[in-house]
Amino acid sequence: MLIDTATPEPLVFLLDVDDTLLDNDRFAADLGAELERNFGAPERERYWAIYAQLRDERGYADYLDALQGFRAGLDNHPALLSMSAFLLDYPFELRLFPGALETVAHLRTLGRPVILSDGDVVFQPRKIRRAGLWQALQGDVLVYLHKQRMLDAMQQRYPAAHYVMVDDKPDLLAAMKRQLGARLTTVWVRQGHYAAAAADQRPEPAPDRTIRCIAELQERKLEDFLADAATTAGA
Template sequence: MLIDTVAPEPLVFLLDVDDTLLDNDRFAADLGAELERNFGAAERDRYWAIYAELRDERGYADYLDALQRFRRGLDNHPALLAMSGFVLDYPFELRLFPEALETVAHLRTLGRPVILSDGDVVFQPRKIRRAGLWQALQGDVLVYLHKQHMLDAMQARYPAAHYVMVDDKPDLLAAMKRQLGARLTTVWVRQGHYAATAAEQRIEPAPDLAIPHIRALQQRKLEDFLPDAANAATA
């Protein structure tokens, strides 16, 4: 029995989504404003408390389940059912960071870009599609509950001689670096509230590169990520 094997890529770029390619903080602010407008500040705060409890329990954002639990006591509220449309039809294409798609196109000239995101199996893929990222990445999209625990699965799907992980969370980058070692270059994009919080923390191992925004990657060349990448596949 013949088993198909996938030839490894010389270089794969692994791209986070939230606060890396698109401004998820802006979405959260808009969602909070919509909740307050329809239900008042106290109910808005109750939603975010539910959201935080689920995030701490599961380790990823679950806006839809938080909304499901938020409905308790509000079943007859005229605005309740409209909230699902607000979340599911949110115009994420308007929340892409400047030149995010151009950056993906540039990275494609250096290697194979792949989305590697945390999230649920419904809302996160929909967000990626709505933003135009699914098409831009040509369907190369991975969404796991905890991506730092799924590196074997990621490598099976996208074998490569070397990887570059681009993310706004330096602690997650450090966790992945500890697993993949020299086969991974970590790039910290200092965007969003997670990056702002982490700016005062000491992260070990520190990111290999730190950039102020995603479009800064357009100024980078292959040797900025790994000087021997061009020959790594045959080394």
């Protein structure tokens, strides 16, 4: 969806997907269980080793390309081709966190909600559609390889006076805050394994807001997101 850059929105909410709107850890556990059931524990671990290597090299998750690497030596295995259906037809709508869609609807009363996600160009959009998020966001979806490096492009698509970024990774929030400064309010959602691993970290700058789950945003009002910007403007 192309946006008229001459008419910026007053407020745009940028929403991460994995472990922010939906439980990607649960999906990963289900994928691991499916791999073990079909191929055994050693092959399951081989898949995750390929996945981890690709993630380290590229900086984003690529489940489909990991499956391409995993097929080596298994081309004649009767369960191999069924794994594509498992990934592409996975019921991500069942993995939405409680209140996720209601939160999107609430945020729409305050500004324009937009998905800003990392990932590949096939599986991540498929996940977003399967979860019902594409429809809920009315097609306002951005998927980049590294979203913190694409803030100029994001602003061209969705110009706004102020942004709110909601994510489970505090280091990513800090990187975005350093670029956008007072024009961005960062919200750390403490859901999923990344958030748990970051519990003792002290990123600089720290998140502007911290919530336990995405549904907590339904309790927030417009001033909760703009207070920092107003304070900075009045300084």
